[in-house]
Amino acid sequence: MNRLALALLAAAGLATALPAAAQFQKPEDAIKYRQSAFTVMASHFGRVAAMAQGKVPFDAAAAKANADIVATMSRLPFAAFPAGTDSGQTKAKAEIWSEPDKFRQGATTMQEAVGRLQAAANAGNLDQIKAAVGDVGKSCKACHDSYRKD
Amino acid sequence: MNRLALALLAAAGLATALPAAAQFQKPEDAIKYRQSAFTVMASHFGRVAAMAQGKVPFDAAAAKANADIVATMSRLPFAAFPAGTDSGQTKAKAEIWSEPDKFRQGATTMQEAVGRLQAAANAGNLDQIKAAVGDVGKSCKACHDSYRKD
Numbered sequence: 001m002n003r004l005a006l007a008l009l010a011a012a013g014l015a016t017a018l019p020a021a022a023q024f025q026k027p028e029d030a031i032k033y034r035q036s037a038f039t040v041m042a043s044h045f046g047r048v049a050a051m052a053q054g055k056v057p058f059d060a061a062a063a064k065a066n067a068d069i070v071a072t073m074s075r076l077p078f079a080a081f082p083a084g085t086d087s088g089q090t091k092a093k094a095e096i097w098s099e100p101d102k103f104r105q106g107a108t109t110m111q112e113a114v115g116r117l118q119a120a121a122n123a124g125n126l127d128q129i130k131a132a133v134g135d136v137g138k139s140c141k142a143c144h145d146s147y148r149k150d
Numbered sequence: 151m152n153r154l155a156l157a158l159l160a161a162a163g164l165a166t167a168l169p170a171a172a173q174f175q176k177p178e179d180a181i182k183y184r185q186s187a188f189t190v191m192a193s194h195f196g197r198v199a200a201m202a203q204g205k206v207p208f209d210a211a212a213a214k215a216n217a218d219i220v221a222t223m224s225r226l227p228f229a230a231f232p233a234g235t236d237s238g239q240t241k242a243k244a245e246i247w248s249e250p251d252k253f254r255q256g257a258t259t260m261q262e263a264v265g266r267l268q269a270a271a272n273a274g275n276l277d278q279i280k281a282a283v284g285d286v287g288k289s290c291k292a293c294h295d296s297y298r299k300d
Contacts, residue, residue, distance in 0.1 A: 023196075023197055023200075029193075033189060033190065033193050035186070036185070036186035036187070036189035036190050037186070037190050039182055039183060039186035040183065040186050040187050040190060040223075040226065043179075043183050046173075047173055050173075056173075069226070072219065072222050073190075076190065076219070
């Protein structure tokens with residue numbers, strides 16, 4: 001990511017949500033990185049969701065550990081959508097770059113829902129976990145519907 | 151990962167190093183997950199390493215943020231090497247499963263070096279960061295030489 005893109009991100013307020021500004025040598029590095037972060041996030045979210053849905057027994061310690069990882073991962077991918085990473089091995093739609101404010105709002109909505117999931121899991125409250133899992137799932141789907149090709 | 155594999159992992163003491171036991175429906179899910187975790191880890195390690203090598207200016211806050219992510223990621227991939235995930239889109243060598251104790255020792259060596267990196271970054275000590283980056287790099291290379299196909 002070049003300095004201009006970073007500055008634009010910072011101006012949009014997005015950089016403040018990122019623990020580390022992204023640095024990618026090539027567009028495909030950014031694409032691979034963001035896909036990887038989403039993959040890890042989805043895997044650990046799936047483990048909490050399975051508990052929320054009664055598919056596996058509720059294990060408070062495992063729910064907390066997984067939700068903590070989801071929270072860490074939720075902050076990573078959005079630094080990896082610099083301009084010029086809309087082609088190649090990616091399902092990213094052009095709308096990510098043509099409506100950046102809306103895309104950023106979608107990311108924030110997801111991160112806030114994940115924050116509620118993490119709080120619920122830290123409290124060991126299964127009812128709150130169920131509600132937050134629903135919200136996180138909706139926020140994933142909303143962005144996928146708008147910004148990811150089938 | 152089935153329960154037997156989990157039990158074997160637990161017996162080997164590996165599960166204790168993992169915040170969440172892995173659950174993968176298909177072998178390719180485990181392969182994709184572990185590759186993703188390594189990709190994210192490598193990206194953030196590279197950002198700290200670049201500071202250690204003087205390629206980018208030292209930024210204590212960024213070093214800490216990146217080292218924290220490296221530490222989180224370092225604990226994830228090793229739950230995703232269950233039996234039956236040695237073929238397909240993977241460079242994993244058969245030795246991972248034929249010498250599990252040695253493979254586990256390699257993982258532990260890496261995780262310990264990452265722990266030193268995290269401590270150094272949290273202390274904001276560039277000299278200690280440089281030493282730890284060297285140790286982490288060596289531990290990555292050692293496992294790649296032994297357990298990853300070219």
